[in-house]
Amino acid sequence: MGEVSTKEKKFNKWITVISVAIPLVVALLFAYKIPNSEPLTFLPPIYATINGMTAVLLVAAVIAIKNGKRAIHEKLMTTCIFLSALFLVMYVVYHMTSETTIYGGDGNLKYLYYFILMTHIVLSISVIPLVLITYSKVYLEDFESHRLWAKYTFPIWLYVAVTGVIVYVMISPYY
Template sequence: MSTPKPVQKNHRGLIIALSFIIPLAVAALFKVKIDLDLPVFLPPIYATINGFTALILMAAVWTIKNGKRSLHEKLMKSALLLSALFLILYVLYHMTSESTSYGGEGLIKYIYYFILISHILLSVAVVPFVLFTFLHGLNQNFIKHKRLARIAFPLWLYVAVTGVVVYLMISPYYIF
């Protein structure tokens, strides 16, 4: 007996709206400054979350290639939750702290800014890919899911890994 197909809901409008609202809200919240001393220094925490997200994404690909659909779904839900947690902590940090300037010079400075800018741009671009891919998976539309996952996975993995790289490159310049 086959698993019943879930009721398909078209969340296209919601995903498109979120794809605009999330980056606009992040940009707007960057301008909000709250005078609050956080009990922990957030950048290493959210960089670690990015690292775990990258590992979970790679594990999720391995699980689906090995026919472990249920585990794949759990891993992908975990990656989404970690990404949401990252975003919350990232915004919270930037609302409560001044931005840190990168202090490297020469070629390494250009490399840093290339990685940072590509990370930021792709973090915005990946949102609709991830959400549509996730929706197609939940709706068991595996043809569309797989087609979009071929785009979403490398973008999301790049964003997660470069998030760690950006942190490692700027960490010597944080002022405590």
């Protein structure tokens, strides 16, 4: 029991470091533009597709575990983590090579767009530690805690993935 406690403390330290470092590094890189670079305008539809794939695989993973298919669930969740990391890299690289696109719509759609965008951003930051904590519980073989954390992590992660697609669809006419 003491070993698990020590492992969990180490995990928690790393989860804290990663959960703080990722948003800080993203913010710093967001402010940096690669000099004389061509805008990588092909990336937004790719990373929007990755968000859509993540959403579908998250739902598939929940269906798999509810049907007792743990190995499939684990593979799907690991794929979702990989896809989310890939999305983040592409998103940052795009913004390091391109100017920020301003939403050009008006009226209520503009307010809806910014509401979705802001909730997407805030929840994408908060989902980082949630995913890491939930994933660490499996590694620590604390499946009861994993299920409890997953009840919160899953809907937030799914919201972030789905709203990533919605934000892309809404902003794409203004690229």
